[in-house]
Amino acid sequence: MKLKKKIGKFMQRVVDHAMGNGLMQEETAASGEKYITPGISALIRRSGAEGCVLLKNDGVLPLKEGEEIAVFGRCQLDWFCVGYGSGGDVHAPYRVNLMEGLGNMGAKYNRPLAQAYRAWCGSEEHRADEGWWGHWPMNHPEMPLAAHMAESAAKTSDAALVVIGRAAGEDRENTLEKGSYYLTEEELAMLDAVTAAFRRTAVVLNIGSIMDMEWTERYGERLSAVLIAWQGGMESGNALADVLYGKVNPCGRLADTIARRYEDYPSSGHFGGREYNEYAEGIFVGYRHFDTCAKEAVLYPFGYGLSYTEFRLMPKSLKRSAHGAGGPEGAVTEMVVEVKNIGGCSGREVVMLWCHPPKGCIEKPAHVLTAFAKTRELAPGESQELTLKCDDKAISSYDERRHAFLLEPGEYRFAANDVEAGSFLLQETAVVEKCEAVCSPEVNLRQRILDNLPGEAAVKRDKAPILGDVASGKDTMDDFVAGLSDDELEALTRGHGMMNSPLGAPGNAGVLGGVIPGLREKGVLPVVCADGPAGLRLQKYCALVPCGTALACTWNCELVEELYRLVGAEMKHYGVDVLLAPGMNIHRNPLCGRNFEYFSEDPLLSGKMAAAVVRGVQSMGGACCPKHFACNNQETKRNICDSRLSERALREIYLRNFEICIRESSPHTVMTSYNKVNGVWSHYNYDLVTTVLRREWGYEGMVMTDWWMQKSGSPEFPKLKNNAYRVRAQVDVLMPGDMGHVAKKYKSDGSLLKTLGQPEGITRGELQRTARNVLELVLKIKYGEKGEKR
Ligand code: BGC
Numbered sequence: 001m002k003l004k005k006k007i008g009k010f011m012q013r014v015v016d017h018a019m020g021n022g023l024m025q026e027e028t029a030a031s032g033e034k035y036i037t038p039g040i041s042a043l044i045r046r047s048g049a050e051g052c053v054l055l056k057n058d059g060v061l062p063l064k065e066g067e068e069i070a071v072f073g074r075c076q077l078d079w080f081c082v083g084y085g086s087g088g089d090v091h092a093p094y095r096v097n098l099m100e101g102l103g104n105m106g107a108k109y110n111r112p113l114a115q116a117y118r119a120w121c122g123s124e125e126h127r128a129d130e131g132w133w134g135h136w137p138m139n140h141p142e143m144p145l146a147a148h149m150a151e152s153a154a155k156t157s158d159a160a161l162v163v164i165g166r167a168a169g170e171d172r173e174n175t176l177e178k179g180s181y182y183l184t185e186e187e188l189a190m191l192d193a194v195t196a197a198f199r200r201t202a203v204v205l206n207i208g209s210i211m212d213m214e215w216t217e218r219y220g221e222r223l224s225a226v227l228i229a230w231q232g233g234m235e236s237g238n239a240l241a242d243v244l245y246g247k248v249n250p251c252g253r254l255a256d257t258i259a260r261r262y263e264d265y266p267s268s269g270h271f272g273g274r275e276y277n278e279y280a281e282g283i284f285v286g287y288r289h290f291d292t293c294a295k296e297a298v299l300y301p302f303g304y305g306l307s308y309t310e311f312r313l314m315p316k317s318l319k320r321s322a323h324g325a326g327g328p329e330g331a332v333t334e335m336v337v338e339v340k341n342i343g344g345c346s347g348r349e350v351v352m353l354w355c356h357p358p359k360g361c362i363e364k365p366a367h368v369l370t371a372f373a374k375t376r377e378l379a380p381g382e383s384q385e386l387t388l389k390c391d392d393k394a395i396s397s398y399d400e401r402r403h404a405f406l407l408e409p410g411e412y413r414f415a416a417n418d419v420e421a422g423s424f425l426l427q428e429t430a431v432v433e434k435c436e437a438v439c440s441p442e443v444n445l446r447q448r449i450l451d452n453l454p455g456e457a458a459v460k461r462d463k464a465p466i467l468g469d470v471a472s473g474k475d476t477m478d479d480f481v482a483g484l485s486d487d488e489l490e491a492l493t494r495g496h497g498m499m500n501s502p503l504g505a506p507g508n509a510g511v512l513g514g515v516i517p518g519l520r521e522k523g524v525l526p527v528v529c530a531d532g533p534a535g536l537r538l539q540k541y542c543a544l545v546p547c548g549t550a551l552a553c554t555w556n557c558e559l560v561e562e563l564y565r566l567v568g569a570e571m572k573h574y575g576v577d578v579l580l581a582p583g584m585n586i587h588r589n590p591l592c593g594r595n596f597e598y599f600s601e602d603p604l605l606s607g608k609m610a611a612a613v614v615r616g617v618q619s620m621g622g623a624c625c626p627k628h629f630a631c632n633n634q635e636t637k638r639n640i641c642d643s644r645l646s647e648r649a650l651r652e653i654y655l656r657n658f659e660i661c662i663r664e665s666s667p668h669t670v671m672t673s674y675n676k677v678n679g680v681w682s683h684y685n686y687d688l689v690t691t692v693l694r695r696e697w698g699y700e701g702m703v704m705t706d707w708w709m710q711k712s713g714s715p716e717f718p719k720l721k722n723n724a725y726r727v728r729a730q731v732d733v734l735m736p737g738d739m740g741h742v743a744k745k746y747k748s749d750g751s752l753l754k755t756l757g758q759p760e761g762i763t764r765g766e767l768q769r770t771a772r773n774v775l776e777l778v779l780k781i782k783y784g785e786k787g788e789k790r
Contacts, residue, residue, distance in 0.1 A: 085170025101237025358410020
């Protein structure tokens with residue numbers, strides 16, 4: 001059996017290698033001290049606990065001290081702390097599973113049962129298989145539960161806890177099968193046996209993204225409680241114990257809609273395509289679909305989550321203030337609401353400001369989330385006033401004929417959660433923002449690019465000054481760039497050529513900037529990148545933080561920012577400059593393997609969470625790299641698949657989250673996605689990266705590719721191939737550096753400089769523009785104001 005598995009792994013690796021899959025599988029072991037950044041464990045625990053979402057509770061939770069619980073399900077030990085791939089592959093110094101968490105809490109649990117699980121899970125035959133890149137287990141086969149085990153446990157224990165776990169990841173989609181999206185026969189048998197023996201059964205779900213939950217209805221009252229604990233990082237067990245025993249009152253809310261059946265998700269018929277996916281549902285993703293036309297299909301709505309206490313919301317005022325002259329452009333709607341804890345124990349409430357727009361010529365969702373806030377911990381009887389604000393863009397619709405975000409006339413009604421909060425009336429259509437048509441075959445892209453080609457700002461000279469002198473203001477960036485040779489300009493547009501570069505900390509994802517000696521001599525220091533988002537992916541022990549979905553479910557941006565401030569401190573400790581995070585693609589479909597890394601089906605929640613991550617990390621001097629820009633909504637054939645969607649869906653859903661993140665947190669870098677968007681790979685996509693990101697949103701940072709890219713030539717400028725095509729789009733840096741999937745050393749394919757100076761070739765102005773984007777990053781994170789190296 002073991003030998004068979006080994007041969008299987010080997011053969012699969014050969015195939016993966018030949019096909020260029022699984023490139024990220026640096027087999028890395030951690031070494032060195034088990035360093036733990038001061039304070040980070042407590043924050044991981046708190047955010048893990050705040051992310052837990054209580055879906056159902058008849059009073060069994062919180063568990064009472066002294067009550068004995070019987071814990072079923074092997075994930076009590078083989079707990080999934082995170083999902084798989086670059087976004088989860090962190091060498092945590094420790095991982096607390098549920099049983100350890102209960103032990104730390106001093107909880108009373110059924111010892112013989114716990115012992116039976118320990119023996120079974122620890123046996124050679126049943127030990128959890130870790131799998132390998134792209135072939136990780138989605139679940140661990142459950143221990144068959146003889147009926148008498150549940151019955152005898154019920155004789156001494158007061159309540160049962162059943163744990164069910166799942167994981168998916170990069171290159172590893174969830175599937176519509178038992179053991180992934182659905183429960184297995186063994187899990188159902190376990191639920192049957194436990195609910196037959198116990199009067200009170202609570203189910204805990206240890207998952208990274210939505211799975212089928214229809215069975216919660218089928219079991220009905222036989223289930224006393226259902227709690228989603230997600231994948232809470234290295235403090236998972238402690239965080240969950242806090243919630244189970246009421247040390248933390250559940251205050252997580254769903255970041256996605258849980259529908260009755262998979263088929264109810266509007267993308268279900270258009271997911272998993274190997275060449276393309278038609279985003280036929282348009283903007284009607286998640287609650288935008290369900291709350292508009294399929295309410296009956298919802299099992300647990302977006303934003304849902306119970307508490308051990310109760311709150312009353314009293315909206316106090318709603319006002320709309322127009323900024324500046326000329327009407328609604330830039331107007332802000334502001335709601336003040338009082339939240340009172342009217343229950344019996346302390347807790348926190350999440351307030352969501354919903355807008356119900358009027359019907360008009362443009363089809364709109366029934367309502368959209370426009371802002372949210374979380375109260376502090378309120379004691380019984382205590383109140384807090386919260387102010388929530390949203391700008392007009394949050395309530396506007398994109399009109400594809402006028403290429404503008406509009407407010408159509410009519411009444412805009414607002415609600416705080418489900419309490420009416422007021423409205424305003426708009427007499428006439430208001431243009432919130434005028435845009436250019438993008439990512440559409442109808443655009444004359446060639447002309448657009450030609451109209452915006454940069455001139456050669458810095459005229460070539462013999463020698464560049466030292467970058468430190470640019471930092472201190474002694475020299476200008478123009479002078480510096482003018483003195484770079486063609487080869488140096490080329491080197492700035494790509495990484496050092498490999499993952500785990502010797503220029504950076506062991507296990508790094510790649511290095512950019514000072515990748516050749518000539519550049520380093522001029523003070524261009526190497527910039528070291530490491531994955532994210534669940535912590536640093538290095539050959540070092542690093543903190544493993546809760547998965548993105550769990551963080552989104554906290555609805556607590558301050559907490560997430562604080563947590564990532566400490567991740568930023570850890571970056572400093574290990575010499576990492578850029579965290580390849582946050583992952584922030586929209587949860588378009590529950591089967592996407594990387595949903596665990598990403599935040600939500602909703603762009604506002606996703607954008608705000610991402611901005612919190614960026615602010616946290618960058619406050620410590622490092623850089624973030626929101627990814628994957630844009631429409632990386634599945635793992636199947638992710639590097640060739642085309643995401644085909646309307647401009648409206650692109651702008652209102654799939655770019656909106658990035659826009660919020662960019663505008664609110666100014667990340668120093670952004671990563672493009674592997675896939676195509678309406679026929680053009682993101683790493684060549686001028687409209688995405690130059691027209692929208694830089695021109696419309698004013699982004700001034702650097703853009704890098706996801707790891708390696710597909711070769712292609714520009715349809716608009718046939719001479720431009722590969723790197724020249726990429727640099728014209730202002731995708732500045734090819735990471736980790738070479739085009740070959742197997743080469744360990746950088747080999748230039750010559751495509752960038754080949755056409756330099758030729759008619760319609762790449763221009764020096766474009767090379768300089770990209771060089772500036774990269775050098776500004778080096779200045780920001782490697783130099784102080786006086787020109788000193790950091
Ligand atoms: C992933 C990125 C990751 C990069 C480096 C790629 O396969 O898509 O998210 O940052 O590898 O590990």
